Amino acid sequence: MENGIKSRIVQSAAELFGTKGYRSVTLSELASRLGMSKKTLYLHFSGKEEIAEAVLERTMDAVAAAIADIRGREGEPLDMFADIVRGIKREIVKLSPLFIEDVQKYLPSLWERLETFRARQLAFMESLLRQAQERGLIRELDPKLTASIMLESVQHFVRPDFAAKHGHTMVEVVDTLFTLFIEGLRASDNK
Secondary structure (H helix, E strand, O other), rough: OHHHHHHHHHHHHHHHHHOOOOOOOHHHHHHHHHHHOOOHHHHHHHHHHHHHHHHHHHHHHHHHHHHHHHHOOOOOHHHHHHHHHHOOOOOOOOOOOOHHHHHHHHOOOHHHHHHHHHHHHHHHHHHHHHHHHOOOOOOOOOHHHHHHHHHHHHHHOOOOHHHOOOOOOOOHHHHHHHHHHHHHHHHHHHH
């Protein structure tokens, strides 16, 4: 039962953080939304920061599981890279850029954990790009720089304000961005 309550708290917090950001959400508002008291929230979490940590942890766990699944497979490195990108896409569209921006501004230790996690995933993506390059599947580009540019582009462009400004959904933006990267990486004789 306790895991169910914690899960409900994290889900509701993720929704509130997604619409209002971390800073603007209060524990009173979260408790009210859940139909429980703040005291009940404190039985499960020490405060709003720990709840935000649980929201990010859920996303990082999902990304790590998708990558672990791909690591365990055999196959072409570029196909595996594309599968990782799709797995990351499934999870990142669940997090609001407003929430992520607030984490960066107001929760530096949590932001550092997120950056460390990202660096670990980046290292694996870089190794796949290096393997694809060795097999002649992709262009002669620096794998580390390529993976970094891709992840930074995702952070910059996969935002509700960017999508709305151009009349598209965030999923359309992500799909276009990933297609540009994957197809743009392929060596001309592998297209």
